[in-house]
Amino acid sequence: xxxxxxKNGRSETQNQPFAEVHDDILFLILEKLEWIDRIRASRVCKxxxxxxxxxxxxxxxxxxxxxxxxxxxxxxxxxxxxxSKRSYVIESGERLYGATVCAxxxxxxxxxxxxxxxxxxxxxxxxxxxxxxxxxxxxxxxxEDCTFSSNPTLPDCVxxxxxxxxxxxxxxxxxxxxxxxxxxxxxxxxxxxxxRISDECVNGLLYVVLLRANAPNVYSEPILNSxxxxxxxxxxxxxxxxxxxxxxxxxxxKVEPRPVWEQDLFPVVxxxxxxxLVRWIGEIDAWDVFKYDMEEKQWVEQPxxxxxxxxxxxxxxxxxxxxxxxxxxxxxxxxxxxxxxPSYYYPFSFSTRxxxxxxxxxxxxxxxxxxxxxxxxxIIPTI
Numbered sequence: 001x002x003x004x005x006x007k008n009g010r011s012e013t014q015n016q017p018f019a020e021v022h023d024d025i026l027f028l029i030l031e032k033l034e035w036i037d038r039i040r041a042s043r044v045c046k047x048x049x050x051x052x053x054x055x056x057x058x059x060x061x062x063x064x065x066x067x068x069x070x071x072x073x074x075x076x077x078x079x080x081x082x083x084s085k086r087s088y089v090i091e092s093g094e095r096l097y098g099a100t101v102c103a104x105x106x107x108x109x110x111x112x113x114x115x116x117x118x119x120x121x122x123x124x125x126x127x128x129x130x131x132x133x134x135x136x137x138x139x140x141x142x143x144e145d146c147t148f149s150s151n152p153t154l155p156d157c158v159x160x161x162x163x164x165x166x167x168x169x170x171x172x173x174x175x176x177x178x179x180x181x182x183x184x185x186x187x188x189x190x191x192x193x194x195x196r197i198s199d200e201c202v203n204g205l206l207y208v209v210l211l212r213a214n215a216p217n218v219y220s221e222p223i224l225n226s227x228x229x230x231x232x233x234x235x236x237x238x239x240x241x242x243x244x245x246x247x248x249x250x251x252x253x254k255v256e257p258r259p260v261w262e263q264d265l266f267p268v269v270x271x272x273x274x275x276x277l278v279r280w281i282g283e284i285d286a287w288d289v290f291k292y293d294m295e296e297k298q299w300v301e302q303p304x305x306x307x308x309x310x311x312x313x314x315x316x317x318x319x320x321x322x323x324x325x326x327x328x329x330x331x332x333x334x335x336x337x338x339x340x341x342p343s344y345y346y347p348f349s350f351s352t353r354x355x356x357x358x359x360x361x362x363x364x365x366x367x368x369x370x371x372x373x374x375x376x377x378x379i380i381p382t383i
Contacts, residue, residue: 027051034084035060035381039127042383052383059325062311062378064362065109065126067096077126079379080362083326095131096124101375102146104317107382110148110159119143121159123152123178127381134159135182137174141165147316149201149233151382152178158233160206164197171197173206173231186231188238195223200267200316202275206231207292209267209277223257226277226299228292241297247290249301255288266312270320276302278312280336285355287312287334287348304350310334317377335361 021029030041030051042052061082068076075097077090099111099122107127113120119142121134132152137143141163149158161183163172169190174183196211208229225246230239247255258281268276275292277299289310290299309327311319312334323331333347345361348354 023047023051027054031055034086035081036084036086036088039381039383049383055383057380057382058322059327061326061361062319062321062380065101065104065375065377065379067092067099067101067375067377079126082362090126090129092129099124099375101313101315101317101377102143103148103315104313104377104379105148106151106153107380108152109317109377109379110146112143112146114142119161121146121161126379132178134178135176135180137161137183139163145198145316147199147201147206149204149206160199160201162197162199162208164194166193169193171208173208175233186236186238188229188231190240194227196265198265198267200269200275202269203273204232206233207267207275209265211265223259223263228297243298245298247299247301250303255301264314266314266318268310268312268318268320270308276320278310278318278334280312285348286353287336287350289350305332305334307331311378312336313376313378315375315377317379319378319380321380 026048030038030048033041035057038052038055042049064080064082066078066080075092075094077092077096078087079090080087096111097113099113102110102112102121104110107125109124109126111122111124117138117140119137119139121137123132123134124130143161144164145162147160149160150156155177157177159176161174163174165171169192171188171190173186173188175186176183190210192212194210195213197208199206199208201207208231210227210229211223212225212227213223225243227243228241230241231237245254246257249255263282264280266278266280268278270276277290277292279288279290280286281288289302289305291302292298293300305320307323309321309323309330310333311321313336321327330347332350334350335345335347346355346357347359347361349356
């Protein structure tokens with residue numbers, strides 16, 4: 001320490017004992033903390049925050065968010081960290097009242113509250129309790145699906161609300177950004193009817209999955225194939241890719257179609273580059289995974305997840321992540337949590353094609369589940 005660093009016999013850094021710690025050493029120290037302690041440490045100073053943002057969330061279980069309504073004036077959010085076996089309860093007041101989960105990415109949850117023809121959208125970060133309002137949307141129809149393109153803290157993040165009008169065979173893609181006063185509307189006319197529509201963002205493009213059955217709007221008809229549309233916000237260009245081959249096995253054989261009522265389908269994105277469609281067959285409690293071949297424009301069944309883990313939710317908060325670190329023991333497994341699920345989760349093995357009832361994850365006390373209205377979502381924290 002130099003003499004010039006002293007004033008009145010005291011060091012300028014005396015009240016900041018970590019100010020002179022080398023960045024590499026500080027990184028190694030902060031890296032050893034549990035994630036909730038990293039979030040707290042990031043509030044100490046800018047230097048700590050800068051180091052914390054360099055630590056990737058890899059090899060850790062996604063957190064499970066449970067959101068329940070107590071009364072009109074109060075809501076509770078419970079976060080469960082499977083990696084540390086800890087849970088945290090957050091009193092959110094009336095800010096989340098009546099809201100449902102639309103999507104979960106980059107440590108943020110897109111939520112929506114519905115009052116007659118008004119749809120109130122906002123972003124919520126349970127780790128900081130920060131809430132960011134989006135423009136209110138006015139519509140006679142309910143959105144089929146909602147998502148967003150990138151980290152909401154970045155100016156290029158776009159929010160999407162997808163509407164489908166079966167009678168006129170058209171879809172509306174509504175978009176906005178943080179700070180906008182209203183949603184922009186893009187109307188697209190379709191040549192044939194569909195029975196189900198969902199969307200997800202891959203590498204900046206909005207992919208719209210359109211499922212077609214033998215007859216439109218007939219719940220018992222089997223789904224024959226899936227057309228895929230892409231929408232580019234920058235150029236406002238829509239492309240529809242028709243797929244008449246249906247879903248294919250890895251050997252090229254067509255997968256047997258199933259009626260709509262027998263299955264649920266969830267789009268999932270891996271590493272912001274690959275698009276998957278996860279199918280749950282309720283009759284046999286089994287899961288299938290199809291990868292969208294970007295070159296062949298075809299859904300191809302995946303015999304296994306390989307060295308990956310799948311976390312599925314029916315509200316747009318699904319994740320497909322690498323099975324490294326603490327996740328290495330659950331490679332090729334799927335975890336699924338729906339509204340009304342029990343207070344713990346059994347994993348589904350893609351190796352044995354069975355649910356392993358002797359393993360429990362995300363165990364929680366049932367007291368929190370004593371509610372007529374609660375939401376669940378997977379969320380991966382960021383600093």
